[in-house]
Amino acid sequence: MAIVxxxxxxxxxxxxxxxxxxxxxVTLFPFWYSTVGSFSEGLDFTRGNSVFWPNKPTLANYRIVxxxxxxxxxxxxxxxxxxxxxxxxxxITSLFAYAxxxxxxxxxxxxxxxxxxTMFFYGGLIPTYLLFKTLSILxxxxxxxxxxxxxxxxxxxxxxxxxxxxxxxNESAKMDGANEYTIYARLIIPLSTAVFAALGLFTAVxxxxxxxxxxxxxxxxxxxxxxxxxxxxxxxxxxxxxMAGGSVTPQEAGDARASNTRTIQMATMLIxxxxxxxxxxxxxxYFMKGVLIGSIKG
Amino acid sequence: xxxxxxxxxxxxxxxxxESAVLQQDFSKRLREQKRGLFFRQIDLQSMxxxxxxxxxxxxxxxxxxxTIAFKNYRVIMGVEGFFTAPWVGFKHFTDFFSSQYFGxxxxxxxxxNVLGLAIRxxxxxxxxxxxxEVVHSGFKRFVQTVSYLPHFISWVIFGGIIxxxxxxxxxxxxxxxxxxGVIEEPIFFMGEPRFFWFLAVFTxxxxxxxxxxxxxxxxxxxxxxxxxxxxIVDGAGRFKRMWYITIPSIAGTIVILLIFAISGxxxxxxxxxxxxxxxxxxxxxxxxxxxxxxxxxxQMRFSYATAVGLLQSVFxxxxxxxxxxxxxxxxDRGLF
Numbered sequence: 140m141a142i143v144x145x146x147x148x149x150x151x152x153x154x155x156x157x158x159x160x161x162x163x164x165v166t167l168f169p170f171w172y173s174t175v176g177s178f179s180e181g182l183d184f185t186r187g188n189s190v191f192w193p194n195k196p197t198l199a200n201y202r203i204v205x206x207x208x209x210x211x212x213x214x215x216x217x218x219x220x221x222x223x224x225x226x227x228x229x230x231i232t233s234l235f236a237y238a239x240x241x242x243x244x245x246x247x248x249x250x251x252x253x254x255x256x257t258m259f260f261y262g263g264l265i266p267t268y269l270l271f272k273t274l275s276i277l278x279x280x281x282x283x284x285x286x287x288x289x290x291x292x293x294x295x296x297x298x299x300x301x302x303x304x305x306x307x308x309n310e311s312a313k314m315d316g317a318n319e320y321t322i323y324a325r326l327i328i329p330l331s332t333a334v335f336a337a338l339g340l341f342t343a344v345x346x347x348x349x350x351x352x353x354x355x356x357x358x359x360x361x362x363x364x365x366x367x368x369x370x371x372x373x374x375x376x377x378x379x380x381x382m383a384g385g386s387v388t389p390q391e392a393g394d395a396r397a398s399n400t401r402t403i404q405m406a407t408m409l410i411x412x413x414x415x416x417x418x419x420x421x422x423x424x425y426f427m428k429g430v431l432i433g434s435i436k437g
Numbered sequence: 438x439x440x441x442x443x444x445x446x447x448x449x450x451x452x453x454x455e456s457a458v459l460q461q462d463f464s465k466r467l468r469e470q471k472r473g474l475f476f477r478q479i480d481l482q483s484m485x486x487x488x489x490x491x492x493x494x495x496x497x498x499x500x501x502x503x504t505i506a507f508k509n510y511r512v513i514m515g516v517e518g519f520f521t522a523p524w525v526g527f528k529h530f531t532d533f534f535s536s537q538y539f540g541x542x543x544x545x546x547x548x549x550n551v552l553g554l555a556i557r558x559x560x561x562x563x564x565x566x567x568x569x570e571v572v573h574s575g576f577k578r579f580v581q582t583v584s585y586l587p588h589f590i591s592w593v594i595f596g597g598i599i600x601x602x603x604x605x606x607x608x609x610x611x612x613x614x615x616x617x618g619v620i621e622e623p624i625f626f627m628g629e630p631r632f633f634w635f636l637a638v639f640t641x642x643x644x645x646x647x648x649x650x651x652x653x654x655x656x657x658x659x660x661x662x663x664x665x666x667x668x669i670v671d672g673a674g675r676f677k678r679m680w681y682i683t684i685p686s687i688a689g690t691i692v693i694l695l696i697f698a699i700s701g702x703x704x705x706x707x708x709x710x711x712x713x714x715x716x717x718x719x720x721x722x723x724x725x726x727x728x729x730x731x732x733x734x735x736q737m738r739f740s741y742a743t744a745v746g747l748l749q750s751v752f753x754x755x756x757x758x759x760x761x762x763x764x765x766x767x768x769d770r771g772l773f
Contacts, residue, residue: 262499
C-alpha cells in the first residue's frame with residue numbers, strides 16, 4: 140500500500156464508504172426493526188414476515204399501550220421530573236458558576252476544593268440510600284430533583300463560558316446600579332444561550348432516561364418513571380400480556396388478538412424513545428455543541 | 438522585644454507582648470477584612486450557597502457514611518447508628534473474600550470489562566481513523582451524527598431492542614442464522630450464560646462507539662496537515678500515514694483514555710447489566726454493582742454491601758495509579 144495510485148485510492152474510498160454505510164445500518168436497523176414490529180400484527184411479526192416493512196400493519200399495539208393507565212401515569216412522572224429537574228439544575232448550577240467565574244470571590248479556593256472532591260469521590264449506593272432515608276426523601280418526588288440539583292462538572296463548563304464574557308459589560312452594568320442577580324439575568328443568560336441549551340439538553344436526557352433513582356429509591360407506583368415501567372414490560376412477559384388482558388369492548392378484544400407480547404413490548408419502547416428519536420435530528424446541532432464538552436465529562 | 442510596630446496600613450501600634458501576638462493580631466484583622474469582603478459580596482455568596490449546601494448534603498455526608506463498612510450497622514439503629522454502631526474492623530471485607538460470591542462477582546466484572554477493553558478500545562480508534570478518511574464531508578457528518586444516537590437512548594430501551602433482535606420467538610437474528618443454515622434451531626441468546634460476556638461487550642460497543650470516538654476525532658482534526666503533505670511527497674500511502682503520523686500524533690489522547698479505561702475495569706454499567714440480566718444468565722452476569730444493590734437493598738445487609746462497594750472504589754483507585762505509573766514509565770505520559 141506504499142504507493143498512492145488513483146485506482147487504489149478509489150477502491151479504498153469505496154470500501155471505506157461501504158464500511159461506514161454498514162455501520163449506519165447496524166446502528167439504525169435495530170430501531171427500525173422495533174418500529175416495524177410496533178406497527179405489525181403480533182402473530183405475523185413473530186413468524187418473521189415483517190422485517191423491513193410491516194406486512195400486516197396495525198395500530199392495535201399502540202391502542203393497547205395508550206389504554207393502559209399505568210404507562211400514562213409513569214409518563215407523567217417522567218415529564219414532570221424532566222421539566223422540574225432540568226430547570227432547577229440549570230438555575231442552581233449556573234448561579235454557582237456565575238459567582239464562581241467572578242474574580243475576587245471570597246472563599247473561591249474552598250469552593251473549588253469541595254467541588255473537585257465531589258468529582259472524584261462517591262459515597263456509594265448504601266450510604267446514599269441511608270442518607271435519603273434519613274432526609275425522608277425516599278419515596279417522594281424530591282428524590283428525583285434534589286440529588287441532581289448540582290454538579291461540579293457543569294459548573295466548570297458554565298464558568299468557562301461565563302469567563303469569556305468581557306468584564307467591561309459587568310462593570311458598566313454595576314455603575315448603573317445593577318446587582319449581581321440583575322447582571323446574571325439580564326446580561327449573562329442572554330449571552331450564553333448556547334451553553335444553557337447544550338447543558339439543558341444533556342440534563343433533560345439524563346432525567347428522561349434515568350431508571351436507577353426510581354428503581355432504587357422509590358417503591359410507590361405513583362412515582363414509577365416510564366423507564367422502570369418499561370423495564371417491567373420488557374423483562375416479564377406477564378406485564379406485557381397483562382396490558383392486552385381485561386378486554387371489555389369488541390375493539391379491545393380485537394386489539395388483543397392482533398397483538399402479542401413482542402409487538403406490545405416494541406410499541407411501549409417506541410413510545411418511551413419517541414421524544415428523543417423525534418427531536419434528535421432537529422436538536423443534534425445543540426447535541427453536537429455539547430458533545431465535546433460532554434465527552435470530556437464522560 | 439521591641440514593643441512598637443506598624444501594621445500594614447501604617448498605623449502605629451504598641452503591643453505589650455512579643456511578635457507572635459502581633460502576628461496573631463494581623464491575621465485576625467486579615468480575617469475580619471475577609472469577612473468584610475464576604476459580606477460585601479453577599480449577593481455573589483448567596484448564589485454559591487445552594488450549591489455548597491447540595492455538595493455537603495449529597496456528596497460529603499455519604500462519604501462519612503462509608504464508615505459503616507467497618508461497623509455493624511443495622512437499619513433499626515436509625516440515625517444514631519451511624520455513630521454508635523460497634524466497630525468490627527475488616528470483618529465484612531474478609532466475609533466477602535471468603536464467600537462463594539467473591540470469585541463469581543469479581544470474575545464476571547473483570548471478565549466483561551477486560552474483554553470489553555481488549556475489543557472496544559482498539560476498535561474505537563480504528564473507527565475514528567477510518568471515519569476521518571471519509572472524504573465527503575456531508576456523509577462524514579451524517580455517519581458521526583448517527584453513531585452518537587444510541588448514546589442518548591436509555592439502556593432500558595436499547596437493551597429491550599437488543600432482546601427483540603435476539604428473541605427466540607422469531608427474532609431477526611435467529612431467523613437470519615437459520616436462513617443462512619448456520620443453525621437449525623433458534624438459540625436462546627439471553628438465557629445462555631455462556632453468551633453473556635460477549636453480549637455485554639458487543640451491545641456496549643454498539644451503543645457507545647461513536648460517542649467514545651469523539652475525542653479521537655477531535656485529536657485527529659488537530660494534527661498538522663503539513664505532516665501529511667510531507668509524507669505524501671515521501672510516497673507514504675494511506676495506511677503508512679495513519680500508522681506513522683496520525684497514531685503518534687494522537688498518542689497522548691490514546692494514553693489518557695487508556696488509563697481511564699483501565700481504571701474502569703472494576704466498574705460495570707449498572708444500567709446495562711441490570712437490563713440484560715435475568716435469572717437464567719445470572720451466573721455470568723452478576724457483577725459487583727448489581728451484587729451490591731441486591732445484597733444491600735433487598736437483603737438489607739447495609740454494612741456488608743457498603744464494604745463491597747468501597748472495595749470496588751479502592752480497586753479502581755489502585756488501577757488508576759498503577760496504569761498511570763506504568764504509562765509514565767513506558768511512554769513518559771500520564772495523567773498526574
